[in-house]
Amino acid sequence: xxxxxxxxxxxxxxxxxxxxxxxxxxxxxxxxxxxxxxxxxxxxxxxxxxxxxxxxxxxxxxxxxxxxxxxxxxxxxxxxxxxxxxxxxxxxxxxxxxxxxxxxxxxxxxxxxxxxxxxxxxxxxxxxxxxxxxxxxxxxxxxxxxxxxxxxxxxxxxxxxxxxxxxxxxxxxxxxxxxxxxxxxxxxxxxxxxxxxxx
Ligand code: GRF
Numbered sequence: 001x002x003x004x005x006x007x008x009x010x011x012x013x014x015x016x017x018x019x020x021x022x023x024x025x026x027x028x029x030x031x032x033x034x035x036x037x038x039x040x041x042x043x044x045x046x047x048x049x050x051x052x053x054x055x056x057x058x059x060x061x062x063x064x065x066x067x068x069x070x071x072x073x074x075x076x077x078x079x080x081x082x083x084x085x086x087x088x089x090x091x092x093x094x095x096x097x098x099x100x101x102x103x104x105x106x107x108x109x110x111x112x113x114x115x116x117x118x119x120x121x122x123x124x125x126x127x128x129x130x131x132x133x134x135x136x137x138x139x140x141x142x143x144x145x146x147x148x149x150x151x152x153x154x155x156x157x158x159x160x161x162x163x164x165x166x167x168x169x170x171x172x173x174x175x176x177x178x179x180x181x182x183x184x185x186x187x188x189x190x191x192x193x194x195x196x197x198x199x
Contacts, residue, residue, distance in 0.1 A: 003079040003188035003195075004035035006072070008086040013046025014173065015084035015105060015180050020053045022181030032188030036076040038069070040088060066091030073098070080191050082184050083142060087119060090142055102142040103187055105180050107172045109154055110138040114147030124165040124172070133159050135168060137175045139183045153183045 009016050016037060023034055037050035040062035050057035056076065060068040070093065073081070083090075083104040090102060106114055108123045113135075118126065127135045136156040141149035157172050193199065 001192070002033040003031060003192045004077050005032045005080050005082055005184065005188060006036040006038060006076065006078040007034060007046075007050075007082045007084050008038050008040075009046035009084045010039060010041050010044055010087045011046065011085045013044065013049045013085060015176055016046045017049050018177035019082070019084065019181050019184060020049065020055070022185070024053070030185055030188070031192055032080070032185050036072065036078060038072055040086070046085070062088050066094040069094050070097060079195070080184075080187055081142075082180075084180070089146060092144055095142065095144055100141055101187075101191055103152065103184065104140055104142050104147075104149075105176055106138045106140065106147055107135075107169065107176065108138065109134070109136045109156070110140060110147055110151060114138075116146050118147065121165045121169060124168045127159065127168065128163060128165060135159050135172060137172060137179055139180065152187065153179060155179050 007016050007019060019034060023030055034055055036056050037046060038058045038060055039047050040060060042059045047057040058072055060072060081098055081102040108114060108127060113123050113126050134156050136154055138151055139153045140151045143149035155175055157175050159168060
């Protein structure tokens with residue numbers, strides 16, 4: 001049975017869209033299925049994308065120590081949780097209940113250029129200011145600290161001489177859209193095998 005994925009998004013949801021498109025095209029071979037899209041913001045465009053794809057779209061209260069989230073995850077029988085532009089810290093109760101089954105994507109090569117406040121354009125500005133010639137994408141396990149859990153996958157994106165934070169962000173985001181669905185589905189496959197006692 002396919003692993004049931006919840007996607008959490010606070011914003012525009014282009015990574016959510018990449019996941020929706022991937023699963024729309026890979027129904028036969030996929031190890032996962034998007035069972036829920038949830039947001040802390042009722043106005044998040046990600047929710048529109050979910051509705052357009054006929055997926056359940058729910059809003060939760062981010063200030064209740066994870067109770068609402070865990071209720072939703074139970075209601076939709078969620079196996080793994082995918083953060084896609086979700087900007088808040090995941091409450092400890094949720095991290096504990098879904099240990100090693102919550103993943104996030106970061107638009108830089110962690111452990112550099114991560115941590116509290118390092119999101120969006122700030123990451124790319126810091127990369128450019130550092131003078132490094134390489135940026136990239138990191139997919140990692142979510143634990144109690146921002147941008148801190150084990151790295152699952154990284155992919156490098158070169159920094160060009162004439163890059164601005166905007167141009168670099170666009171290339172990194174495009175890499176995210178390719179990488180994230182594939183890594184999410186790999187995690188779905190592994191979590192499925194694990195739940196069947198294979199390892
Ligand atoms: C992405 O850059 C992702 O790495 C970060 O937040 C951004 C989300 O963009 N975590 P979108 O909402 O998926 O378009």
